[in-house]
Amino acid sequence: MRWFFYFAYICTMETKTSKIFGLRSVIEAINSGETISKVFLQKDLTGAISNELNGLIAQHNISRSYVPIEKLNKLSKNNNHQGVVAEISPIEFADLDAIISTSVEKDKAPLFLLLDGVSDVRNFGAIIRTAECAGVDAIVISKHGSAPVNADAIKTSAGAAFKIPICKVDHIKDALFQFQAAEIQTVAATEKTDNLIYTIDLKIPTAIIMGSEERGVNPSVLKMVNAKAKLPLLGEIESLNVSVACGAFLYEATRQRL
Structure with missing residues (x-):
């Protein structure tokens, strides 16, 4: 039974979504208190909404990386990421x-x-x-x-x-x-x-x-x-x-x- 539990657990983790993409989606996730591990941003991303997101990232001291669009395409499996992909942590960090x-x-x-x-x-x-x-x-x-x-x-x-x-x-x-x-x-x-x-x-x-x-x-x-x-x-x-x-x-x- 113990080995079955670990097998079921690993399969669940492999299919669980741990990324969100899209400017508004990531902004809402941060504002709602989601634990964001890291945000990947497209290089040279501009605009009012991206500025709002960057402000939130700085305010909440979230780790970020500026990456080429090819990296974002891979992370989002070519979905409409709008230049941003965020990884959501599956755990709550301790104090x-x-x-x-x-x-x-x-x-x-x-x-x-x-x-x-x-x-x-x-x-x-x-x-x-x-x-x-x-x-x-x-x-x-x-x-x-x-x-x-x-x-x-x-x-x-x-x-x-x-x-x-x-x-x-x-x-x-x-x-x-x-x-x-x-x-x-x-x-x-x-x-x-x-x-x-x-x-x-x-x-x-x-x-x-x-x-x-x-x-x-x-x-x-x-x-x-x-x-x-x-x-x-x-x-x-x-x-x-x-x-x-x-x-x-x-x-x-x-x-x-x-």
């Missing part, structure tokens, strides 16, 4: 302040995961699944440059995205300030250190930061963290897939805490 306050009151030391620019949807989904299995209290992503929480991410997470709080912040630095103010140590995964993850005390309240697939953790973020750590690489390949590396980091925390 980071509230999550931190609740987590520090628990008996166990909280464990958080920050994703600094992870943009591949399937990597994101795999990370969500691993984080939920490892008992992470919440995942933090930035509003800009992060993979959307869409049907592909939900499917890859095997439904874990509905079971773990996901918080959006304007910038990862904002979350770092909040964690450090709450005396939660911040540990960045980076090759720019001699410290292995196994030498870091992860039994205390901790937030682990994983970087993007291409550049890793942003240098400005690295300057702020309490500690840096890496995994040993014994072969000829110089790096691991971010979702694999994230799993190794999280389960080292789990091993220390058991």
Whole structure:
């Protein structure tokens, strides 16, 4: 029965519409309080209605990208998109302040995961699944440059995205300030250190930061963290897939805490 549930769930997610298109449709969705992950706008789009939409996007601090019309045609399956396609998040994002306050009151030391620019949807989904299995209290992503929480991410997470709080912040630095103010140590995964993850005390309240697939953790973020750590690489390949590396980091925390 359990396997049947997951099969039915995945099929449902594949057919569920998670995009809306058309200028007025997207404006109404924002005004009605829909959780918009990202808005894709046609380059050089002009007019009073597009200006109204851009104003709403700025007002609600929604992530946006300017793309060629071919991209919009693909996203909307050649429907009349009028130069705009929006992705609706299937989840409600959690408030980071509230999550931190609740987590520090628990008996166990909280464990958080920050994703600094992870943009591949399937990597994101795999990370969500691993984080939920490892008992992470919440995942933090930035509003800009992060993979959307869409049907592909939900499917890859095997439904874990509905079971773990996901918080959006304007910038990862904002979350770092909040964690450090709450005396939660911040540990960045980076090759720019001699410290292995196994030498870091992860039994205390901790937030682990994983970087993007291409550049890793942003240098400005690295300057702020309490500690840096890496995994040993014994072969000829110089790096691991971010979702694999994230799993190794999280389960080292789990091993220390058991």
